[in-house]
Amino acid sequence: MDYKTILVHVDDTPEMPDRVAFAARLANDKGAHLVGMTQTGISRFIRETTLPGVELGDLAPLFANLRDAAGQRAAHFDTLAQQAGVASFSHRVDDEGPGLALALRALYADLVVVGGTAHDAPGVSGIAGIPEYVALNSPSPVLVLPRQRACPQAPQRVMVAWNASPEAARAARLALPLLVRAKQVELAVFDEESSSVRTPEDAADMAQFLARHGVAVEICRHHPRGAVGNALLVRAEDLKIDLLVMGCYGHSRYREILLGGVSRTVLRRLSMPVLLAH
Structure with a gap:
């Protein structure tokens, strides 16, 4: 594709x-x-x-x-x-x-x-x-x-936010044309209540799926103390990533509108290109 x-x-x-x-x-x-x-x-x-x-x-x-x-x-x-x-x-x-x-x-x-x-x-x-x-x-x-930032069309450092949801899986699949050319891809797992990642195999299976497409993936698990959206952005900025890949609205759409949510947090503080899929 x-x-x-x-x-x-x-x-x-x-x-x-x-x-x-x-x-x-x-x-x-x-x-x-x-x-x-x-x-x-x-x-x-x-x-x-x-x-x-x-x-x-x-x-x-x-x-x-x-x-x-x-x-x-x-x-x-x-x-x-x-x-x-x-x-x-x-x-x-x-x-x-x-x-x-x-x-x-x-x-x-x-x-x-x-x-x-x-x-x-x-x-x-x-x-x-x-x-x-x-x-x-x-x-x-x-x-x-993002506004006021030069963006390479072939990102070299990419973070895939992974919570074992259909939205995150769809985002990773649809990002493959960009992922296969990246030099560094982190499959980032943020352990929190709403994540569907229950065992190490959940992330390993996704890493293997991407690897079969020629994507070199490193799995990194994180244990945020506060909001996941903020923790995700801090990690992305620390790594100086060129692209963040994430599912949009993994929870109830209306719950995220009322309470915020990872998708809205990332988009309101956008500092790097983000590929979204629902």
């Missing part, structure tokens, strides 16, 4: 050109088709803000401006992809909000590349930020890039 269709979020943030450049390098490396996805947000605007008695025709100038801005972003993506030497690329403009538009287009992609959500950014549909929403609502893994 390899990534042959890569979807990248094209928005109006200052980080967008670097995000596209990262996705372009990855597409060149994998011989993949690169899709730039941008949105007008018109459909969400109509659903959430239109007042009774307001004629949609009155909003035509606003909608025209939104479509024009999205078209300019799409054209900018085309220019960036051309400059990066991407052999095969295209763009999509959708009237939905970014979370839903990316999740729908991700049905036809092997990997989605997005930027990290700002701490004060509003949630998507009141539930989560864009990375979490896409991971929860699409079959594709989501590679979340």
